Every structure is written in structure tokens, then in C-alpha cells.
Amino acid sequence: MSIQDELKSAITAALPDVSCVVGWGAGPEPLRAAPLFIRGEADLEGFSAGFLSVNNPALYLPSLKGSKVGVVVKGCDARSVGQLAAETLIKREEVHVIGYPCRGVIDVDKVAAKLAGACETGEVAALREDGDDVLLNTPKGEVRLAKKDITADKCGRCAFPNAGNADVFVGERCAPVVTEDGYADIADFEARGLDELKAFWEQEMSRCIRCYACRNACPLCVCRDQCVAMSREPHWLSQGDGVRDKLFFQIIHAVHLSGRCTGCGECERACPLGIPVLKLKRALSRRVEKLFGYKAGGGDTPPLLTFLVEEPTIKERDWK
Amino acid sequence: MSAENVKKFISFDALPGFLARAAEKNAVYVPRREGNAVVYRSFKAGDEAELGVRPTESCKHVVFPRGEELFSFAREADKEEPGKRRLVLTEASEPGAAVVFGALSCDARGFLAFDPVYNGSGTGGTAKDSYYLRRRNRTLIVVKACKNALNTCFCNWVGGGPASPQGADVLAVEAEQGLVLDILSGEGTAFTESLPAASEAQLAAAAAAVKAAEDSLPKAADVSAAPASLAALFSSAEFWNKESAHCLYCGACTYLCPTCYCFNITDESDGLTGVRLRSWDNCMSPLFTLEASGHNPRPNKADRLKNRVGHKFSYYPSLHSGRFSCCGCGRCIKSCPSSVDIRKIVLDAVKEAANV
């Protein structure tokens, strides 16, 4: 049985006990899937998990709290489930987790870069997977692209491709891409220097339209309609179009995710203007990992919800 | 055909110089590639306009800024009465003239959905939005016709086309290493005055390009029943819960949309000074309908998405002689982080209502 069929059987088996199973189905274009809510076997027809399964279905779990639901997860999505459960934002026993080995997902922006000059991604009429490649039907003929060249950055530093906390795991576990996320990207980014980074964020955030897709795509941003960004009292942000306000929202998001962000990258992917907002969160994750040896998503108590009287890793300034 | 209607031509080689000269007089906005996005930026000499890849955002912010200062206020010390402060209001400065070069035809048509709402035509001229109108009247729009359709395009469903002249001052069609310019307004005539007339060969090539672009669009779906269908499904929680299940209720669709015109007004003060600001708002946001009592008549995303789709395909047409407030650009589909497809919702609604 193929992985798809095995997953479908696992979903079918789960359906009697859950209100729905969240997975992926056909999207509006050949390069994009859409989150799929499977409520009965009829909905299974469009189900597919694999290279296009970009969205993180854990996003929907807090809003479905109170009833038993199923969710099909990639390794990174499973980390979000783990973190939500660790923070009691969902009840783990209310979620039936179906895992499968994930070998990476597509980054449509990378496809756009590969096709640049020939056509836009929106002109791709069909996508077909062929082993380690994909074949795209474009107005300029068939284009073959290696999956590794159009896979999301986060997949290149994936240490958890197999949902570790799955109730049902389908397929054979695959080897992690790396054993340790070294945060080399953040180190390189910081090496650009303070002046350049300030200018970088001014430039990037000037494109921001304040749609809050980054926030709403984040599985751990659970405040939803109560977000402080919308509060008038205290007034953290004005409604203006200025870079400072827009950047400050990203700071709010990053700070509120420190010690919680599992690096699923949905914030950055969701941004319609391509602003690399995950960098801020990763900078904090790196710091948290260094200070407390904590990787979000494993199910342990988040480090900022606890403390040690003597902190062995915190070297306070002595003011000599 | 009068002399003013002669079509002009500009080669791609001559375009940067032409835009640079235009930018000396007015603010000229062109699509520019930035990272993975294409956004409208004010043109400076040496810039390259992106006229191939279609812009991620619409150009509505040129006429309807994301954050527009209506006036500023300050509490100044009163010289007459020491210890008292008086409120001083200062009107915002008048915006200058602007040119959008390389808008999509759906972007230009988007303003036609704004106009009846803000020019007073819906209220017999009593409720005119002067802030909108002064920018609208000072903005010249040069549309660059699309060469082909994207998967998410559906302008032909709602009365548009890849080379629709509606709402444009100048319509530019790519042909023979340049642009053939169809002049559609007096302002357009002045803007293109310095350019030579297009040759017969250029005109023929342009006509062929338009034909090819139109042929690249799949046949339009019939959405004439949408207003009645959506109205019929207004109370169907089941339908809207199903359609909105994967929606994130962010504002990407509305803020990228060329026809979404809703705004908020806030006073943003900093100590003793501040501004009254008009900023974009969207019906996906909880604050959009939150009442002072704390009650929110649209508490969940199903209500909000219903409003967005219903407004475009039912409520607006019922107020404005049947016109949909959707220009079919497909940005809401293309840029939706969770792949919500407004076309599917409208077609599902038509189908569902027919079955009821």
C-alpha cells in the first residue's frame, strides 16, 4: 500500500471517533494544496499528503478544542501539537495525531525564482512528481526541477521529519536531515552588522501591509481576537503605515513566541509580501536553546514559565 | 477617429528615460521587484520597472493610502490664559499629482468599485469623500495589459479582461520591443504628448497580443445568480462554516484586493501632539464589527468570510446597479496563506442555493 492509501486507511479508521480530521487536499493551483477538513469518507477523495503539504494543520487545533479531532502531521507540525499540549492550549487526549515521514515541502517562491524569465508560478498548468524531481507544465514547455532546489529552507535544517508524538504512524521513519539545528543562517545574518540590519528591516517592513497573516498563520498565536496589537489601551501600536509600528508588531510576535516557537515557518510563508519574519523568532529560539537547552515542541515546560534559583548558564554583568 | 485618438508607441529602451522625465513633475509609481514580491514604489531615475511579473499588491494605496493623515492636532500653551492649553488643528497638506505606470487592468477597474461609494453618487451627491476624490482626480493610471492569464485570474467572470480599458487613462500593450499606448483620457493625452505615433506593424502586433491574452483565459463561469444565491444562504451557518473552515481570517485578501475600500479612523497621539488617521480596515478583523458594549455581531470567521464574499457578490451589486465589487484579479486566491478560493465559494453558493 502506498503512503497515501495507508494514510487514508488511518483517517478512515479514526473518523468514527472524531468530529473531523485535518489534512491536505487540492488547492487553487497545481503548486499549492489547501488544508482539508475531512468529516466523512467522501471528503477523503481529494486527500493527499506529501511535497505540497505546506500548511501546518496544528494551527486549527486550539479553535477545535472541546471535541476530539484528528490531524495528519508532518514532523514540524507534530512539534506544534507538542508545544500546544505542553502549554495546555489543547488537550493532547482530544487530538488523534496521524504521522508520516516527511521528506520536505515545496517553497513556491523558490519555484518562482527558478522559472524567472520564463513564466510565473501562476502559469504552471500541472505538476507531476517524478522521484526526486518535479515536472511542471508551463507555457514554455515541460520544466524539470529537482525537489531539493525548491524545498523550503526549514526542511534543510529538519531534525524531526517523523512525528514523534503520533498516535498512529504510517510508513517507514526517514532519517533526519540534520541532527542539530546550528542556526548558521542566523549567525550569518547577524554578521552583516548592526547598521546593515537596521536598514534591512526598514526596507523589508516598508512592504508590510499589516494584514497579520504572519500572526494568524502561527499555530502558537492563540490570542486571536484578543491580540495586543489591536489593543487601544494600552496602545502598543498606532494604525499608521510607518515602519516602526510594523516592525514593533514583529517584535511583539517574536517576544511572545520566545521559548515557544517550533520554527514551522508558517509566519514567513504566509506573508504575501515575502518579509523574512521568521528570522526574529529564530534569533530568540537560538538564544533559548543556548541558555536553557530547550527545543520547543518536545512537550517539556517552556523555559520562561519556570526558573532556577541559581541559573548556571546566565552570566550576569558584575558592574566592576 | 480624431487626432487625439492616435495610438502612441514607446520602446522599452526609451521607457526609463520617459519615466524619469515624468518623475521630475509627478510622483510616478511603478511595479518593482523586491525579494519575492512585486510592489509599487515611487520611481527614481535608474530604477527598473517590473512589467512582466504581475504585482503582488494592487495599486489602490496610491489613491487610498494605508494610513492617511486627515489632520494633525496639538495642545499648545495658551498665551492669554497661563496654565491652559488650546487645541490647534492643522489640515494635512494637499497631495500632489501621481502617475501609476504599469497597473494591471484589474487594478484600474478596481477603482470603479471605489468611485460610487466615495463620489457621492449613491447619496445624491451629499456624501462625497473629499480625501479620496482629490487623490483619485490627481492620479493618472497607465495600464499594462496582461499577456496571458494566471491560474488565479478570473477577470472575465466580472466584466473585465486582460486588456480592459475601463478605469485606465492609458492602456499599454506590449508589442515589438515596446508598448503601444491607447490614449483614453485628456490627462493621458498630455502624459504621452512627447511620444511618436505607433506604426501599422506595431498596431497589428498589439492587436494580436490582446487577442492572445484574451484567448488564454478559460471561459468565464456564469455568476449572474450569485447575488440572489448568497442572499439566500445568508443564514446558512452550515454552508459558511464549511467554506471558511480553513480560512485564517487574516487581512491578506482584503489588503491586496483592488476593490476593498473599508477604513478605520483613529486619533494617534504622542504626548501633546497627534494626528487623526484614516487607515485600512478589513472585515476579517474582529475590531471591524466590535461594538462598544463588547458585543461582536460577527464573532467567528464564518461570519466574516460570509461578509467578504457577500459584500462583493451580493450586497454591493444590489446597491450599485448590479456591478460586482470584485475585479477578478485573483490576488486573494494567489496570496491566501490557506488557499481560500473565492471563485469556489461563489460557485458553491450558486450550486447550493439552486438545490435548496
Next chain:
Amino acid sequence: MSVLEGKELRIVGFLCNWCSYGGADTAGVGRFTQPTDLRIVRVPCSGRINPLFVMKALIGGADGVLVSGCHPRDCHYAEGNYYARRRLEVLKGLLPVLGIDPRRFEYTWVSASEGQRWQHVVSSFTAQIHALGPAARFTEAPEPARLGA
């Protein structure tokens, strides 16, 4: 406008009511000379300090931010400063990636009786900020000058 305009920098201090605010008071009562750049915001506990207070000050134009609370094991509320320590230590990781010099933010502990320590902390932090100079403000304009232009 202050007569010291141009000579003073904007340093914001978030001080715990029970220790450091008292410590600053002790320094004042003891007439220890101190630089005057610091604007003090009194908070009930260092654990009350939302890291966003620090960030809002820095983005809003502060040249430096100093947080001071009770020494560990000495919190008026038993453990507020322990949480603060972790939050503020983590926050330091965000500054460089934003292009803000991490030396513009420090946190420390000063008790109500440590007037001299307060004098030392505030003098050395102020000197540190003066050495860095005024912070470059983030632009407010929707369209900033282009990179490399």
C-alpha cells in the same frame, strides 16, 4: 526643552519599587552625584516588566534601557525577579538581529540600601550609552531610502 539638550541622552530605567527605586532614593538622600540622563519608571516588581516595555522604549527612540530589581532570593514577591531574569536574558538575543546594539540594554539588581551600588550602576551604564552615542532611529516613512542607494 532641557538646557542639557544635546548633552543628555535618553535612557529609560525600569525600577522595582521595593529595591532599586529605594536604592536610587538612598543614593539621592546620600547626595551621591549621578548623571541625569536616566528617566525612571517605577514598577511593582522586575517581574512586572514586560520585555516589550524595553523594546517599545528602544524602538520609540530611547538611547538606552536599564532594568533594575531586587537581588535573587530577595524578591518582595518571592520569585518575580527569577522570571524577569530569564525573560530579560532571552530578550538580549533579539537586539542584534534587529540592528540594535545589545549594549544599549542592561539589567541588574540593586537593593534599597545600596545607594552606592546604584550610583555606580547608573554612572557606568550612562557612560556606556554615551560611548555608544545617540541611537539611530528607525525610519517612520513608508518608503525608506533604498539599501545601498
